[in-house]
Amino acid sequence: MNADKHSPTLNLLKLKTTCQYYRTSYRIETKGVCIVANENGKTKYYALMEELKQAILSGQIKPGEKLPSENELSARYQISRHTVRKALSILINEGYIEAEHGRGTFCSQRMGHLKNSRNVAVVTTYISDYIFPRLIQGMDKVLTENGYSIILKNTANSRTKEEKVLEDILTKDIEGLIIEPSKSQIFCRHTNLYGMLDEYEIPYVFIQGVYSQMLDKPHILMDDCKGGYMVTKHLLDYGHKKILGIFKADDSQGRERHKGYVKALQEAGIAYDPDMVVWFHTEDRKTKPGMIMELLLKQKKEMDGIVCYNDQIALEVIYCLKKNGVQVPTDISVTGYDNSVIGEGMGGLTTITHPQEKLGEMAAELLLEKIRKIPEEKSKIPRLIEPELIVRGSTRNRNQK
Numbered sequence: 521m522n523a524d525k526h527s528p529t530l531n532l533l534k535l536k537t538t539c540q541y542y543r544t545s546y547r548i549e550t551k552g553v554c555i556v557a558n559e560n561g562k563t564k565y566y567a568l569m570e571e572l573k574q575a576i577l578s579g580q581i582k583p584g585e586k587l588p589s590e591n592e593l594s595a596r597y598q599i600s601r602h603t604v605r606k607a608l609s610i611l612i613n614e615g616y617i618e619a620e621h622g623r624g625t626f627c628s629q630r631m632g633h634l635k636n637s638r639n640v641a642v643v644t645t646y647i648s649d650y651i652f653p654r655l656i657q658g659m660d661k662v663l664t665e666n667g668y669s670i671i672l673k674n675t676a677n678s679r680t681k682e683e684k685v686l687e688d689i690l691t692k693d694i695e696g697l698i699i700e701p702s703k704s705q706i707f708c709r710h711t712n713l714y715g716m717l718d719e720y721e722i723p724y725v726f727i728q729g730v731y732s733q734m735l736d737k738p739h740i741l742m743d744d745c746k747g748g749y750m751v752t753k754h755l756l757d758y759g760h761k762k763i764l765g766i767f768k769a770d771d772s773q774g775r776e777r778h779k780g781y782v783k784a785l786q787e788a789g790i791a792y793d794p795d796m797v798v799w800f801h802t803e804d805r806k807t808k809p810g811m812i813m814e815l816l817l818k819q820k821k822e823m824d825g826i827v828c829y830n831d832q833i834a835l836e837v838i839y840c841l842k843k844n845g846v847q848v849p850t851d852i853s854v855t856g857y858d859n860s861v862i863g864e865g866m867g868g869l870t871t872i873t874h875p876q877e878k879l880g881e882m883a884a885e886l887l888l889e890k891i892r893k894i895p896e897e898k899s900k901i902p903r904l905i906e907p908e909l910i911v912r913g914s915t916r917n918r919n920q921k
Contacts, residue, residue: 565604568593569608572607572611573611576611576617576627583627608625639693640697640884641673641698642656642659642673642699643697644674644700647672651860654876655877655880658878662884677703677802679702679708682710686714690720695722696722698883701726703770704730705732705771705772707732707733711731723891725739725883728879740882740883740886740904741772741904742879742904744776745776745777745783746780747777748778748780748827751781751827752785753787754855756790758825758916762825763785763796763824763826764816764826766797766826766837767798768799769801770802771802774829778797813840817841825855825915828855828857830857831857834869835863841854849914849915850916854869855869855870856871857871857874858871858874860874872910873907873908875905879905886901889901
């Protein structure tokens with residue numbers, strides 16, 4: 521009868537071809553404790569553990585495949601079941617194998633990434649937003665040229681969904697991960713999953729944000745503080761004094777752009793007024809900015825310029841202003857951020873460049889460096905992208921009569 525390819529019997533035959541540790545053993549006396557070791561000076565349980573680990577890493581034992589029983593391993597290598605259990609216990613603790621009560625011991629499914637799959641997972645907060653198609657296009661260009669394929673996931677900027685996506689990715693056959701963190705300004709409560717990526721030696725790169733407790737991890741960001749500063753200073757240089765800011769509170773981009781806004785005001789000698797700042801969150805991003813603008817206009821809030829979190833918010837603000845009879849830029853100047861297609865189609869929106877495709881390329885190149893274990897000091901990929909101000913027709917120079 522032919523042996524099934526996943527049977528423990530075949531596993532024993534596989535291991536037999538490489539295992540030479542157990543032919544000769546001797547006794548070592550150390551501090552009164554007798555340790556049985558092989559001819560290479562390694563304890564028998566450690567030698568067995570290494571042999572099984574190598575079989576897993578080499579693909580001889582595949583993810584999900586059942587290992588030989590304790591009795592079979594004990595008989596094959598002429599060691600006690602206690603010694604076998606010690607070896608298996610180490611592999612369980614390190615995540616190489618999993619024990620299922622009543623069924624036996626199996627190679628962990630999470631070892632699949634060790635097989636040179638040429639797959640890279642890409643996790644974005646959204647897929648349909650204007651930034652991400654070009655971002656993914658840049659990643660795909662670099663990864664495809666290097667023989668990798670993309671497994672694409674999105675979190676809808678939900679922390680709960682990000683956790684589930686990471687759990688799923690840990691069962692996939694991948695070699696690396698590029699991820700935009702969800703609500704990156706908020707403390708991450710599932711760092712254990714990133715810890716598992718580290719443990720399984722799956723490199724990952726953060727883009728467009730990074731959790732505060734993980735700043736030491738590889739990441740590529742826009743210099744959003746500088747970008748926020750540049751658009752605010754532009755309005756100040758154009759003679760604006762009453763500048764409203766609209767920012768996103770639950771991601772690091774929003775917080776950094778707000779910092780730049782505050783810095784520019786302080787340099788101009790204008791006191792920071794919290795009543796001149798509107799904060800919104802992921803859940804109310806489609807309603808709150810417009811609703812607050814309507815309220816401020818009804819209250820006749822004095823303002824001559826508005827710095828918006830991104831081009832999408834700027835579009836909503838301009839629509840609200842025009843609906844209420846306020847002319848842009850004659851009455852109020854408006855700035856965006858991202859230099860998106862919608863910004864170009866609004867009669868010209870003053871904004872900050874966001875090189876989406878270039879950012880995607882840089883993230884992919886950095887991940888490839890990590891996959892290839894290139895030391896950090898030899899990396900050629902910059903970590904911070906410099907912003908550039910694009911001046912168009914949505915802002916007016918009030919210094920000119």
